[in-house]
Each structure stands twice: as structure tokens, then as C-alpha cells.
Amino acid sequence: MASFQDYQQGLFDFDDEAQPSSAVDEAPASGTRAEAQPSRPVDEVLGELNGSDSDITTLGALDYQHMSLEQARRAHDLLAGFVLEDQKAYYIDNAPTSSDAAFDARLRALQQVEKHFPELDTADSPSHIVGGAGLEQLLERTSADNVNESVANTSADGVDPELAATPAKNDAPTEQEQSSEFPDIEHPTRMLSLDDVFSIEELRSWYDSTRRSLEVGENEPLEMTCEVKIDGLALDLIYENGILTRGETRGDGRIGKDITTNIKAIRSIPQQLDGSHADIPAFLEVRGEVFLTFDSFNAINAKREQEGEPVFANARNTAAGTLMNKNVDVLRERNLTFYAHGIGAIQYSAEESERGDAMLDQSQAYELYKAWGIPISPHNRVVTNFQQIEDMIDYYLEHRYDIEHPLDGIVVKVNDISRQRELGVTARAPRWGIAYKYPPEEVNTMLENIIVQVGRTGRVTPVAILKPVSVAGSTVARATLHNEQEIERKGVLIGDLITVRKAGDVIPEIVGPVLSYRAKHTDKVHAFTMPTVCPECGTPLVQEKEGDVDLRCPNAETCPAQLEERLIHLASRKAFDIDSMGEQVALWLTNPEANRPDSVDSYDPSTKIISVAKGSAPAAYVPAPGLTLPAPQQPVLRNEAGLFALTPEMLKDVYKWVEIPIQDVWEVEVAQPDGTVKKVKKRAKREGSGRFRRERAFFNEGKRHKNEQGEVVVDPPTPSANTVKLFEQLQKARHAQLWRVLTALSIRHVGDTKARDLERHFGSLEALENASKEEIAQIDGMGEEIAQSIVDWFAKAHEPGDWRYDLLTSWKLAGVGSVSYENSSEQTLAGLTILVTGSIAGMTREQVKESIEAHGGKASSGKPSKKTTVVITGENPGESKVVKAQELGVPLMGEEALFAMLEHGPAGILPGYGDAPASGDSASNPASSASAASSASPADASEGAGE
Ligand SMILES: [Zn+2]
Known part of the structure; x- marks a missing residue:
């Protein structure tokens, strides 16, 4: 009979709990597949590291090549502190405040520093810690005086972020008290972690080296299992003679918490295995993941919302808080799900001992689990080549939110268990499996401020200003919060650490605050208050109708924000299609003083560019004595009525405010073909000087040259290429089709689709102007509200003195709206x-x-x-x-x-x-x-x- 000892090697261990790899040193430190960023001055980058998820972006710019030892030491201290804090929060307190992506990025950066400065790579660096036990030892060794203070703090109030918001029963113990009440227990076999990779290239190189180790030819099939990586918590379950006797958390891989009572309250975990006595092992150690399905998570939140409780932000954290909850009723109610994905140890009784060898493949193990009634993932596949692995990765990237649970990657394992044994394990991970991780779609960052923006129709929207952070491969710096009620519903405060999500290609969304962070920084957060007046024009804000969630600035005519947005809209492809009038041009026409400096201290009219040695700060600026700010300019457009009356002469003396760029200058040595080395000067511009000057917005300054008499003369300014194009396009817009004109008017609810319907129905601007509400409302898809909005707009446009009257009259005078609709096309596609x-x-x-x-x-x-x-x-x-x-x-x-x-x-x-x-x-x-x-x-x- 196969002895218990035989299985102690963890050969069947295919647990895949997230654990960063040491084998991926060359990968970018960002943890995403975003492209490498230009390096920035080391001190500047280090100064920005703050332990939040914005570190992902910041670390991407860390220049390991040009770091001094002193800087490397500082980087190492900082990163080691953060990594230790993260590891502790993750493994010990089970209450992470960093996302996996940020943790990975910091660990990789730490490994990079150690790679470039081997003297810093000491045995007790957190880069060598696998799991929690090594961590506890390290914490004991280093004790309070050595460890960064925040680490010590975490231990005192490492409250699960989700559970902290749970409606606690009266005098219920805190989460920290709870988890420390669960006793430690040693796993029968060690729970190893699979290495993570973050790119197809890294995955490919693992695949190729596995293939070579197994002496499988390039075109020969190699069976592997492909599994969806569940974003949940690892569990170790022990069945003795088919009865569930123990359940343990992962802990550090050797020692976890005994949470048997809680495990027994999870309905999807069988208490007893199905099948005959002969088929069931005497001892079975099942590994798997416990999680909340999206449905269960949404149900929990729906209930909380109903009860007026803040909703949970993150399914994994909620699952963690639920799993470790001492109140078993909470577990029963919240419906955790379990899928098995590995075996720790298996042992049959003496008379059935030959069955120990019956489990030949990973996939076969899953079939056995199924027969015993242990749930396994329905998404598992067996593949035979690399293309099929890539297909699986592509498929689930696209269908990430179409399956029942949160996922963060794809796990690949050699299927044949004897081959797994052949490949064996390294000190920290099996060689026969790997976890490919998708770019993070959810990260944490600081909510630095909430500002309000005024839109085209006057709607006032609160917008979150975030510490820039990389989400799903792109940088996110702001996210809409929609309205005041939404802010209340999400429960975010200015100064919070918040979770940002970007699912697929949609716009970024704020999920909610990380409450455990707030608990430690109560003095740094404050609530947002919605302003009562328009931040752009000072007009008191109103609700259009009683009970509206949105507030609006009623000053449609001259509110600069609304006017600017309307100009951008009328220039869009859905209206006049004037691509020479983008955001900047719209701003210069309506609000040329937008970036005006506050005082003369940042007004520097005589400098065009500030050159500095790479990475250094410019010298302090002192304005020349007697310098004053120029008088503010009046905008050339007060509303869009004057648009077609613009002339180049009117734009000649419009100035824009620009921030003077800083130019880094440095030298690099370039080896020449003849063996010599040549020094080459490099330059790169960056922002941040805080000094401003004025430049003509629409015209180029005339050239300075000497005339025949030898005197320096300056030619008159000339219109820029874009300005020339602007007038050409404005000229063309006078003859635009009617639907384009209607879209350009920015009538509420009338976009280009409705405008086309109106054009088809009425044929001319005159016919629409004089149409009744009833006539408009009866058009398919139009309805009362839209008809009312159109009728109201034209009523105003017929009232002398109203700005819409000026607009319509002056546009008509310019010829706009005179093109009648003629559809000569055959209706070949009717009904399609x-x-x-x-x-x-x-x-x-x-x-x-x-x-x-x-x-x-x-x-x-x-x-x-x-x-x-x-x-x-x-x-x-x-x-x-x-x-x-x-x-x-x-x-x-x-x-x-x-x-x-x-x-x-x-x-x-x-x-x-x-x-x-x-x-x-x-x-x-x-x-x-x-x-x-x-x-x-x-x-x-x-x-x-x-x-
Ligand atoms: Zn306003």
C-alpha cells in the first residue's frame, strides 16, 4: 500500500493560490501588459511611492540602471516595508488593502533592486518569503524597531475591509479577534503555489521549457489542463473514510487556520462523499477555492441596500470576511461556493491499495471528484497544444463577466501525473503548472478630490480626481460619480483609498472605499458637499423637475462650460464635422483665460523652455521687478450665434495661457562602427514647471529678419494651418444637411439619430420650426418629452431678445439650415x-x-x-x-x-x-x-x- 509518507512530497499538489514568481525578473515591474514607460528621476519616483495601487504606475518609471547604491538602499527599504505590510495583510490578517496587482508590482520591483544590487539581497528580505509562517518569523526577528511602523499598525487593526462594514450583531467580536480565535493547524501536505506569469511570452517560455524537459517534440501533442483561475480563497479539506473531518485555510502553505465548523456550514461542500466504500479513499486531502458567485454577491448587496447598509465593493473580500466569520448563520445565509482544483494526499485502505495508482491524470482526478460529489469547475478543458491555451485565455478575457464567479487568469497544468512527478517542484512552486494572470481590472487608488463638471446641457456631475493608476492597461486619473446620491450610495469620502474597476473597454467606475484603510486614516477623510452654485458661472443650481437627482446650471446662454461643450458638440462628426475645432479651440474661443496664473509669481513672459540637467529641478523663478499680469481677455464668442460671423482678424489677438515645459538634457555614449565612442545629446520635455506664458492661440508670430537697411523687422502674424482649415470648414458647414444643423443646435434629447428622423419627416427647417408638439410626438420613437423639448426650443428662438433668437437668426443669415432634405436613394434596405x-x-x-x-x-x-x-x-x-x-x-x-x-x-x-x-x-x-x-x-x- 502506498504509505501516507509517499504523498508528503506534494506531488499531487495543484493548488494555485496567487504567489508572485521569482522566475520573471525580466518582466516589466508594472504587473500589467502596459508598455514600458520612460524612466524618471529615481528620487522623484521614490518620493511618490505610498503603498497604494498608484505604485503600479509609479514603479513602471523606476530606473534601476541609473540608481546609486544609496538610492537603491532607499528603494529597498521602502519596497520591503510595503511588501511586508502587504504580505502580512494578505496571509495573516486576511484583510488586504492592496490589490494583487500592486503587491506583484512592488515585489517585482524589490526583486529588480536586489538583482541590480545583490548586496541588498539578504536572507531576510521579504522577497524570499513564501506565505505567512516565514513572515511571522521575520516579524519576530525584526520586531517593532526595525519594521516600518505601518506594518506594526496593520497587526493591531487589520480588520477585514468588507466585514468592517457588516452590520455586526451587538457586541460581536471584531474580525481580528475572530480570526485569532481559530487555532493553527498543520496541513497534511504542503500547499504550494503556482508561479504567476503576466504575458503570453512568459507563458510560452514556460511551455517550451516544460516541453523540452519532458522531451516532447515541438509538434507533438502535450496534454495539459486549462482551468479558470478563481479569484477566491484557497481551502484544504480532509475526508476520512468519506466523511468531512477538517477544513483549513491556506495560511502560509504549511500551517493554516482550523475553520472546520465554518466549512461545515458551506452547503456546496459535501459532508460525506458519494459512492461505495471500496471507491472512497481512507484519507483524502482536497484542495480548492471558496468564493462568492456574482449572483450570491449581488443578492447580498441587494439585501444590504434594502436595509440601508453600504454595499460591499469586492466579492473576494466579502468571501474572505464571510469565511472567517464566527457567526455561522452569516455563512449559511451568504451561500459560499467551492470548486476543487487539486489533491494534497490520497490514501486507500489496505485492501484497496492498488487504487492509489488509479489516478493517472489531473483530469481523471477531477472525474473522480465529480463521482464523489465534490464540485469542480465546469470551465476546465484538456488541451494538447499552445494555440488552445491561447484560445482559452482569449475566450475568458472576453467572457470575464459572463461566467458565474470572479476570475483573474488561466491556470495551466501538465495533465499526466507521472510527468508532474518527473518535473517536480522548486523551493516555492511546482514546475508542472503555471498561472497566467490577466491585467488587473480592479485596483485601489487614492480619491484625492471630487470636483463638479458642467456639461453641455447644464447638468452638473461630480467627478472623482484620482491618483493616476493603471487599470486594465491604461492610466485612469478621473471617474464620474454621476450625482450626489451615487456618492452617498457608494459611501466614498475625499481622502479615501478606493477601488476602481474597468471591465472590458468601458469607462472606469468607482466601486467603493477600502474601509480598513479609512479606519486608520479617519483624520484625513472628509465628505463631499455638492455646491449650490455653478462652479463656472456662479449661477445658483436648480433641479429641472422636483425629485430630479441631477442638478443643472440654468445659465445656458453664457455659462462658459456649457458653451464650450456645445461648441465641441457642434463641431463633432455627428453635427457640422469641423475637426479643426477640438476642445482646445473651443476653449480659446469661449474662455481664453482658462489657465491664467493666480499671480505674477508664476508669470514668465520671456521664457519658452526651461532646460535642466536630466532629472533636476529648475532654479527658483523670480519675476522681473514691475512685471504685472496682462489684463484678462474677453472671449470672442459669447454664445454660438457669432460662430459664422467669425473672421480671422477677430482671432488674431486671442492669446492662450501655456505652461512652460521643462527640458531634460543629458548625454549618452553611442558606440561607433569603428570602435570609438561618440557622445550624443538627448532631450526630453516634461510638464510641471508651474510657470506660464501667453502665446497667440490662432496665429503664428511673424518671423524676425533683417530688412535691406539691415534693421531687424518682425513680419505680421499669420493664421496657423489649423485656423485656415477652421475657416474653410466653417464655410462648408453653412451648407450642411438639415440633420447636422439640428444636431448642432444642442436641443435637449435631440442627437443625430433623432435629427435624421426629423429631417426625413419635415424636410426643411421652416417646416420643423412651425410644427406642433402633437405632430412631432407622433413620429416613431419621438414621444411627448422630446417633442416638448423641440417645441420649447423653437418658441425661445422666435422670441426677440432670447439668445436662441440671435443664434437662429444669425445662422440663417449665414445660409445655415437652407438645405432641404431630398432622399433620392431607393429604399432598398427598408425593414432591415x-x-x-x-x-x-x-x-x-x-x-x-x-x-x-x-x-x-x-x-x-x-x-x-x-x-x-x-x-x-x-x-x-x-x-x-x-x-x-x-x-x-x-x-x-x-x-x-x-x-x-x-x-x-x-x-x-x-x-x-x-x-x-x-x-x-x-x-x-x-x-x-x-x-x-x-x-x-x-x-x-x-x-x-x-x-
Ligand atoms: Zn454655469
């Missing part, structure tokens, strides 16, 4: 909803949309639905759209099909729309229009009409 993904040869997106609509079709965006008639795939189509179309059975066709349908209609192209017209002459062939197609095939046409 067409979704185009990817680019279509020779057409912009806007043109594609226009031509579909001009031909009577509906151009759909977003994901395909059952209402979509066909998906047209151009070049580089969106993969998710294609997959969705396939799932729904929506036909997928190339751009030729679109061109053909525009000309002839869907007959002969789309299934169910009849045969192709007999001749190519569409004008004379009745089958080429959609209505003719429907009479040819009434059954299918009714489907189309239903859209």
Missing part, C-alpha cells in the same frame, strides 16, 4: 437592421451609417441581438460581435453583401428574402426593393417587419 463591424473599404463609419439609413435601413451599433437582420464584417471585425452573431444565428456577411444590398436589396443575398433579381438592372426590377421582396416571401418578410 444592419450591424456593421470592422472598417468598410473607402467609407468612414459615418458614411456607412448614412448610406444604410438613406436606403431605409436601420444601422445598429453595439452587440447583435435577435432584431439584427445581418452582421456585415469589414476589416478587423469585433470578435465579440461575430461570436454573438454566431450564437444567435444572425447571418454574417462580408462588405460585398452590403454594397449589393444597398443597390439591389436583400433578395438573393439574405436567406429568406427571395431569389436574386433576374437582371442586374435594379431600377427596372421590382424584386430589388424590400417591399417587393416581402411579397415574394411573405413568411420571412413578416420577421423583418417585426423589427
Whole structure:
């Protein structure tokens, strides 16, 4: 019989708890796949490290090559302190305040420092700690005087962030008291962690070296399991003769907490294994992950919201708080789920001993688990080549939120257990498995401030100003908080450490505060108060209707923020399409003093650029005696009425305020082909001088030169290329189609789609101006509210003295809105909803949309639905759209099909729309229009009409 001792080696251990790898020294320190950032002065970078998730971004700029030993020492002290704090919070207190990504980034940076300065790589560096036991020893060794104070603090109030907000029963113990009440227990076999990799290249190199070690040829199949990496907590379960006898947390991998009572309250963990006595091992150690499904997590939050409690921000932390809760009722109510993903030890009774060898594959082990009633992940796959691993990674990156639980990567393991034994383990991790981690979509950062922004229609929106942080590969510095109620609902305070999420390609969202951080920094946080007046123009804010959650600035005419936004909007591709009028131009036209310095101390009219030796700060600036700030300028546009009356002369003397850039200058040595070394000067600009000067906004200064008499003369300023283009485009906009003009008016609720509907229905601006509310409301998709908004706008525009009167009159005078609607296109696409993904040869997106609509079709965006008639795939189509179309059975066709349908209609192209017209002459062939197609095939046409 296989002795218990045989299994002590952990050969079956396929636990995959997150643990950073030491084998990835060359990878960027950012922990994401973001590109490497330019290095910044070391002292500056170190000064910015603060133990928050913004360190991910900051560390990306750390220059290990050019660090002095003294700087390296400082970096090491700082990083070691943070890493130790993180490890302690994670392994011991089970209450992390850093995200995994930030922890990884700091650990990698620490390893980089030690790599470049081996003298700092001592045995007790936290870079060598695996799990909590080594950590406890280290904490004892170093004691309070050596360890960074914040580490010591964590131990005193390492409250689980989620549990801290739990409605505690009266005099319930704190989380810290609770977790310390669970006794320590040694695992039967060690719970090792898999190494993490963060890029396909690193994964590939692990794969190749595994293949080589096993002497598997490049094109030979190699079986591996691919598993979704659950973002939960590792558990070790012991079954003796099929009965659950013990449950333990991971702890440091050797010693965990005995939480048997709590484990027994988790419904998805079987108390007793299924199957006959002979099939069940005498001793079984099951590894797996406990977590909250999205459904359970949402249900918990729905209940809390109902009860007026702040909602939990993070499913993993909530699962952690639940698992360690001394109140077993909480566990029962919260419905934790468990999936097994590994075996620690297995031992059959003497008479069944040969079964010990029956478990040949990882996947076979999972099948046995299933038979015993132990839940396993439904997402496991067995793959045979690298491409299939990449496919799995791509699939779950896209479907990250479509499965039942939070995930943060893909775990790959050699399937054959004898091969796992052959590969063995290193000091810290098995060689036969690896965890590929996705870029973090959720990180923590500081909420530095909440400002309010005034939008195009006067809506006032609170916006969170964040310490810039990298989320899912891009830097996030602000996030909308929507309205005051939303801030209350999320419970965030200025000065909080908060969690930011970016799912897929959507805009960043604030999840909520990290409460354990706030508990330690109560003096640094304060609540946001919504202003009562517009921050841009001082007008008292109002609710449009009683009970509105939004506040608005009613000063539509001259509020500079609203005017600027309206200008940007009317220049957009959905309106006049004036690409020479972006945000900057809109600002210079409406608010040229936007960046005016507060005092003459930061006004430096005579410097264009400040050159310094690389990384050093510019000398202090002292303004020349008697220097004064120039008088503020009046904006050339008070509202958009004057837009078409602008002349180059009016823009000539408009000045913008610019911050003077700092230029780093340094020398590098470049080896020449002849063996010599040449010194080359390098320059790079950066921001942050805090000194401002004025420059012409729309014109270039004239050239200085000597005239024939030898005197220095200055040519008159000339319009910039963009200014020339601006006037050309304004000229063209006078003849824009009616729908573009309607969009440009910024009438509430009238975007380009509604504008096109109005154009089709009314044909001319005059007809719309005089239309009744009822007439507008009866147009499909328009409704009362929109009709009212349109009628109100034109009523104001007919009142002399109102700014909208000035606007409409002056625009009309310039010829705007005089183009009547004529749709000469045949309605070949009537009744069809067409979704185009990817680019279509020779057409912009806007043109594609226009031509579909001009031909009577509906151009759909977003994901395909059952209402979509066909998906047209151009070049580089969106993969998710294609997959969705396939799932729904929506036909997928190339751009030729679109061109053909525009000309002839869907007959002969789309299934169910009849045969192709007999001749190519569409004008004379009745089958080429959609209505003719429907009479040819009434059954299918009714489907189309239903859209
Ligand atoms: Zn305002």
C-alpha cells in the first residue's frame, strides 16, 4: 500500500493560490501588459511611492540602471516595508488593502533592486518569503524597531475591509479577534503555489521549457489542463473514510487556520462523499477555492441596500470576511461556493491499495471528484497544444463577466501525473503548472478630490480626481460619480483609498472605499458637499423637475462650460464635422483665460523652455521687478450665434495661457562602427514647471529678419494651418444637411439619430420650426418629452431678445439650415437592421451609417441581438460581435453583401428574402426593393417587419 509518507512530497499538489514568481525578473515591474514607460528621476519616483495601487504606475518609471547604491538602499527599504505590510495583510490578517496587482508590482520591483544590487539581497528580505509562517518569523526577528511602523499598525487593526462594514450583531467580536480565535493547524501536505506569469511570452517560455524537459517534440501533442483561475480563497479539506473531518485555510502553505465548523456550514461542500466504500479513499486531502458567485454577491448587496447598509465593493473580500466569520448563520445565509482544483494526499485502505495508482491524470482526478460529489469547475478543458491555451485565455478575457464567479487568469497544468512527478517542484512552486494572470481590472487608488463638471446641457456631475493608476492597461486619473446620491450610495469620502474597476473597454467606475484603510486614516477623510452654485458661472443650481437627482446650471446662454461643450458638440462628426475645432479651440474661443496664473509669481513672459540637467529641478523663478499680469481677455464668442460671423482678424489677438515645459538634457555614449565612442545629446520635455506664458492661440508670430537697411523687422502674424482649415470648414458647414444643423443646435434629447428622423419627416427647417408638439410626438420613437423639448426650443428662438433668437437668426443669415432634405436613394434596405463591424473599404463609419439609413435601413451599433437582420464584417471585425452573431444565428456577411444590398436589396443575398433579381438592372426590377421582396416571401418578410 502506498504509505501516507509517499504523498508528503506534494506531488499531487495543484493548488494555485496567487504567489508572485521569482522566475520573471525580466518582466516589466508594472504587473500589467502596459508598455514600458520612460524612466524618471529615481528620487522623484521614490518620493511618490505610498503603498497604494498608484505604485503600479509609479514603479513602471523606476530606473534601476541609473540608481546609486544609496538610492537603491532607499528603494529597498521602502519596497520591503510595503511588501511586508502587504504580505502580512494578505496571509495573516486576511484583510488586504492592496490589490494583487500592486503587491506583484512592488515585489517585482524589490526583486529588480536586489538583482541590480545583490548586496541588498539578504536572507531576510521579504522577497524570499513564501506565505505567512516565514513572515511571522521575520516579524519576530525584526520586531517593532526595525519594521516600518505601518506594518506594526496593520497587526493591531487589520480588520477585514468588507466585514468592517457588516452590520455586526451587538457586541460581536471584531474580525481580528475572530480570526485569532481559530487555532493553527498543520496541513497534511504542503500547499504550494503556482508561479504567476503576466504575458503570453512568459507563458510560452514556460511551455517550451516544460516541453523540452519532458522531451516532447515541438509538434507533438502535450496534454495539459486549462482551468479558470478563481479569484477566491484557497481551502484544504480532509475526508476520512468519506466523511468531512477538517477544513483549513491556506495560511502560509504549511500551517493554516482550523475553520472546520465554518466549512461545515458551506452547503456546496459535501459532508460525506458519494459512492461505495471500496471507491472512497481512507484519507483524502482536497484542495480548492471558496468564493462568492456574482449572483450570491449581488443578492447580498441587494439585501444590504434594502436595509440601508453600504454595499460591499469586492466579492473576494466579502468571501474572505464571510469565511472567517464566527457567526455561522452569516455563512449559511451568504451561500459560499467551492470548486476543487487539486489533491494534497490520497490514501486507500489496505485492501484497496492498488487504487492509489488509479489516478493517472489531473483530469481523471477531477472525474473522480465529480463521482464523489465534490464540485469542480465546469470551465476546465484538456488541451494538447499552445494555440488552445491561447484560445482559452482569449475566450475568458472576453467572457470575464459572463461566467458565474470572479476570475483573474488561466491556470495551466501538465495533465499526466507521472510527468508532474518527473518535473517536480522548486523551493516555492511546482514546475508542472503555471498561472497566467490577466491585467488587473480592479485596483485601489487614492480619491484625492471630487470636483463638479458642467456639461453641455447644464447638468452638473461630480467627478472623482484620482491618483493616476493603471487599470486594465491604461492610466485612469478621473471617474464620474454621476450625482450626489451615487456618492452617498457608494459611501466614498475625499481622502479615501478606493477601488476602481474597468471591465472590458468601458469607462472606469468607482466601486467603493477600502474601509480598513479609512479606519486608520479617519483624520484625513472628509465628505463631499455638492455646491449650490455653478462652479463656472456662479449661477445658483436648480433641479429641472422636483425629485430630479441631477442638478443643472440654468445659465445656458453664457455659462462658459456649457458653451464650450456645445461648441465641441457642434463641431463633432455627428453635427457640422469641423475637426479643426477640438476642445482646445473651443476653449480659446469661449474662455481664453482658462489657465491664467493666480499671480505674477508664476508669470514668465520671456521664457519658452526651461532646460535642466536630466532629472533636476529648475532654479527658483523670480519675476522681473514691475512685471504685472496682462489684463484678462474677453472671449470672442459669447454664445454660438457669432460662430459664422467669425473672421480671422477677430482671432488674431486671442492669446492662450501655456505652461512652460521643462527640458531634460543629458548625454549618452553611442558606440561607433569603428570602435570609438561618440557622445550624443538627448532631450526630453516634461510638464510641471508651474510657470506660464501667453502665446497667440490662432496665429503664428511673424518671423524676425533683417530688412535691406539691415534693421531687424518682425513680419505680421499669420493664421496657423489649423485656423485656415477652421475657416474653410466653417464655410462648408453653412451648407450642411438639415440633420447636422439640428444636431448642432444642442436641443435637449435631440442627437443625430433623432435629427435624421426629423429631417426625413419635415424636410426643411421652416417646416420643423412651425410644427406642433402633437405632430412631432407622433413620429416613431419621438414621444411627448422630446417633442416638448423641440417645441420649447423653437418658441425661445422666435422670441426677440432670447439668445436662441440671435443664434437662429444669425445662422440663417449665414445660409445655415437652407438645405432641404431630398432622399433620392431607393429604399432598398427598408425593414432591415444592419450591424456593421470592422472598417468598410473607402467609407468612414459615418458614411456607412448614412448610406444604410438613406436606403431605409436601420444601422445598429453595439452587440447583435435577435432584431439584427445581418452582421456585415469589414476589416478587423469585433470578435465579440461575430461570436454573438454566431450564437444567435444572425447571418454574417462580408462588405460585398452590403454594397449589393444597398443597390439591389436583400433578395438573393439574405436567406429568406427571395431569389436574386433576374437582371442586374435594379431600377427596372421590382424584386430589388424590400417591399417587393416581402411579397415574394411573405413568411420571412413578416420577421423583418417585426423589427
Ligand atoms: Zn454655469
